[in-house]
Amino acid sequence: MDVNKLLAALPENDFSPTENSDWAQERLREIFADLAPRAVPVGSLHRMWTLSELSAQIALAYLSLWVRQRFSGEEAAQRQAVETNLRVALKLLHRLAYLRGAMTKLGQAACHVPGLLPKQVAETLDHLHFDAPPMHYPLIREVVRNEFGKSAEEMFLGFEKEAFAAASLGQVHRARLKSGEPVAVKIQYPGIARTIDADFRNISALLFPMKLGKDWEFTNAQFKEIRRMLNQEVDYVQEAESTRLARDLFKPEDGIVVPRVYPEYSGKKVMTTEYIQGLHLRDYLATNPTQESRNAFGTKIYVAWQRMYYAFMPYVDPHPGNYLFLSDGRLGLLDFGCVSHYGPDEREIMKLAEKMAFEDPSLTPEVIRRVCAVSEGDPAYPDYLQMMNESRDWTMEPTSKPGPFDFGDQAHFQRGVDWFARTVSKKTTRANPMYVYWNRSTFGIKALLFRLGAKVDVHEVIRQERNRNRTN
Amino acid sequence: MRITAKAKTETRQRILDAATGLFKTEGWHNATTRGIAVSAGIAVGTLFNYFPTKESIAVALISESVEGASDEFPTSHSQENSLEADLFTLIWSGLAKLREYRSFLAPAAETIFSPLARASEARAGDAIRVGHLEIMEKIVTAHGFPGPRSAVAVQLYWTLYLGVFAFWAADESPGQEDTLALLDQSLKLFVSTLGIDQGRGTNGRQ
Ligand SMILES: Nc1ncnc2c1ncn2[C@@H]1O[C@H](COP(=O)(O)OP(=O)(O)OP(=O)(O)O)[C@@H](O)[C@H]1O
Numbered sequence: 001m002d003v004n005k006l007l008a009a010l011p012e013n014d015f016s017p018t019e020n021s022d023w024a025q026e027r028l029r030e031i032f033a034d035l036a037p038r039a040v041p042v043g044s045l046h047r048m049w050t051l052s053e054l055s056a057q058i059a060l061a062y063l064s065l066w067v068r069q070r071f072s073g074e075e076a077a078q079r080q081a082v083e084t085n086l087r088v089a090l091k092l093l094h095r096l097a098y099l100r101g102a103m104t105k106l107g108q109a110a111c112h113v114p115g116l117l118p119k120q121v122a123e124t125l126d127h128l129h130f131d132a133p134p135m136h137y138p139l140i141r142e143v144v145r146n147e148f149g150k151s152a153e154e155m156f157l158g159f160e161k162e163a164f165a166a167a168s169l170g171q172v173h174r175a176r177l178k179s180g181e182p183v184a185v186k187i188q189y190p191g192i193a194r195t196i197d198a199d200f201r202n203i204s205a206l207l208f209p210m211k212l213g214k215d216w217e218f219t220n221a222q223f224k225e226i227r228r229m230l231n232q233e234v235d236y237v238q239e240a241e242s243t244r245l246a247r248d249l250f251k252p253e254d255g256i257v258v259p260r261v262y263p264e265y266s267g268k269k270v271m272t273t274e275y276i277q278g279l280h281l282r283d284y285l286a287t288n289p290t291q292e293s294r295n296a297f298g299t300k301i302y303v304a305w306q307r308m309y310y311a312f313m314p315y316v317d318p319h320p321g322n323y324l325f326l327s328d329g330r331l332g333l334l335d336f337g338c339v340s341h342y343g344p345d346e347r348e349i350m351k352l353a354e355k356m357a358f359e360d361p362s363l364t365p366e367v368i369r370r371v372c373a374v375s376e377g378d379p380a381y382p383d384y385l386q387m388m389n390e391s392r393d394w395t396m397e398p399t400s401k402p403g404p405f406d407f408g409d410q411a412h413f414q415r416g417v418d419w420f421a422r423t424v425s426k427k428t429t430r431a432n433p434m435y436v437y438w439n440r441s442t443f444g445i446k447a448l449l450f451r452l453g454a455k456v457d458v459h460e461v462i463r464q465e466r467n468r469n470r471t472n
Numbered sequence: 473m474r475i476t477a478k479a480k481t482e483t484r485q486r487i488l489d490a491a492t493g494l495f496k497t498e499g500w501h502n503a504t505t506r507g508i509a510v511s512a513g514i515a516v517g518t519l520f521n522y523f524p525t526k527e528s529i530a531v532a533l534i535s536e537s538v539e540g541a542s543d544e545f546p547t548s549h550s551q552e553n554s555l556e557a558d559l560f561t562l563i564w565s566g567l568a569k570l571r572e573y574r575s576f577l578a579p580a581a582e583t584i585f586s587p588l589a590r591a592s593e594a595r596a597g598d599a600i601r602v603g604h605l606e607i608m609e610k611i612v613t614a615h616g617f618p619g620p621r622s623a624v625a626v627q628l629y630w631t632l633y634l635g636v637f638a639f640w641a642a643d644e645s646p647g648q649e650d651t652l653a654l655l656d657q658s659l660k661l662f663v664s665t666l667g668i669d670q671g672r673g674t675n676g677r678q
Pocket of ligand 1: 259
């Protein structure tokens with residue numbers, strides 16, 4: 001596993017559609033090659049298909065016909081039956097556009113459960129980021145009408161018919177409110193929210209037999225957590241609420257902007273927020289920013305991340321598409337669909353782990369007991385102890401010395417990647433479900449700061465944010 | 473006694489109204505021509521002068537609702553909309569006009585449009601099918617895919633259309649959003665095959 005691969009696997013907001021469709025087509029070709037001499041696995045597809053069987057059959061019949069004509073005679077790799085079914089099913093769904101968004105979300109989440117998915121599947125899922133089927137305006141019109149009983153033209157001034165950005169479950173359009181404010185209207189592809197749960201059940205059913213091991217309970221709990229988060233993410237009403245909560249955490253002097261939500265123009269499938277003008281990471285980097293500018297943005301990114309963590313609502317999806325670099329130096333923070341909301345249990349674990357990390361390493365066995373349910377007598381304990389120590393060291397490395405820490409340091413990032421790989425290979429992956437997203441969060445933030453090449457005085461930021469938390 | 477054209481139109485409308493009522497209350501399969509005649513207050517023999525079969529009544533209902541769809545789609549397409557968008561509008565606006573009859577249309581459609589339908593039943597639906605396919609053909613041509621379409625492409629379109637139609641008739645999802653998704657997905661599939669149909673597939677080896 002190398003850094004570049006990991007980075008490549010991270011979601012990119014500003015991906016080029018052609019690049020991606022080439023990739024998809026290449027995979028599709030492989031799968032079709034695989035598929036040509038075989039019967040289409042209609043059984044498992046049927047279970048997954050939430051729309052009419054008729055349409056599924058027609059589509060499959062037609063596709064397989066097409067496949068046979070075009071791709072027969074290619075080498076077919078031998079795969080396990082289950083994996084083939086799953087892959088074909090995923091790919092056909094992908095190809096047929098419907099529910100691609102749901103798959104994307106599932107993919108993003110599932111990839112962060114170490115050791116859970118066969119490597120191949122994980123790789124497939126990895127590339128499904130940002131792939132909601134595009135909607136043309138006549139479809140948009142119906143979705144908006146379903147939500148508000150009015151058309152977009154009636155609700156907004158200058159609603160732009162072309163989306164300006166893709167979202168994982170839909171797309172985002174620019175418009176203005178009647179009062180003149182520029183807004184971003186995020187619109188969800190129809191039907192995804194209601195079917196995501198059912199699809200998740202079906203996919204879990206396909207996956208679980210592969211991994212019926214001793215850690216089953218944990219796996220199951222982690223899956224439940226992912227499912228919970230997915231259901232939260234597809235509900236823009238909840239996202240609007242999280243956005244509002246996050247917005248309250250920042251003051252003008254922080255230089256961190258969370259867009260205002262317009263509730264009268266928002267619902268379960270449409271969310272309208274204040275439009276923020278800024279650059280995505282890639283475009284920002286293309287302007288050759290100075291080191292000072294990178295550091296300043298990196299610090300804001302880190303502050304925002306810490307602030308939310310100490311507010312018990314960690315931002316667990318810190319991928320580049322969710323950050324905007326404003327020309328006046330402020331940082332825009334978007335997308336609060338994927339925010340954990342820690343309850344009493346999680347807060348207690350969080351505080352215990354904090355205490356272990358900052359003050360008292362002798363708490364490590366207790367943390368392992370609480371988080372991984374492994375006690376000192378357990379034969380796996382030494383592995384878990386090592387895993388926990390390494391994890392702590394890597395997490396705390398930026399705070400070990402006063403002064404700025406260079407997140408652009410490849411060696412630091414590589415150590416994290418190695419740790420992750422070891423954890424997977426040693427199967428020390430038992431953990432409280434809250435860590436599914438927490439691991440994703442810590443990796444995500446470091447990957448982001450690595451790309452940004454920022455130096456951040458982590459020591460100082462943490463001191464301030466912890467103090468702030470105490471005094472609040 | 474001469475029956476005036478006006479009286480004829482009125483009787484015809486009475487039959488259609490009675491049929492709509494019965495189809496809704498008793499369902500497509502249970503409603504009979506006899507029952508419709510009774511409900512319309514006419515003799516069964518008279519009804520047959522207007523409509524030879526139950527299917528032909530449904531066809532009349534559908535035709536009248538979707539009539540004029542062609543006029544809404546002038547051949548001069550503003551290239552503002554994509555082909556998918558125009559086909560979407562064609563089909564969705566047609567379905568919207570049939571909303572009133574939704575409850576009995578699915579079973580009716582099965583008989584009327586099925587490739588397995590008996591000749592008399594199928595002929596009744598032919599006009600609608602041909603009419604719809606003509607508009608589709610115009611739209612597709614206007615978007616740079618000159619005809620004639622291969623039989624496979626036309627069959628695929630019609631099969632997808634019927635699939636959407638049958639699904640829509642029974643779709644209880646809020647705002648019928650599942651039909652929206654299915655229609656979108658079906659049209660993507662259809663449009664993606666048009667290039668192949670014309671031998672200019674871009675994603676395969678020739
Ligand atoms: N208020 C806004 N101002 C400016 N741009 C916005 C705004 N909201 C969304 N966008 C644009 O839309 C893109 C997707 O929005 P958002 O991240 O909220 O979608 P999402 O469905 O949650 O997708 P993902 O999970 O992929 O982040 C953003 O990367 C950004 O480019």
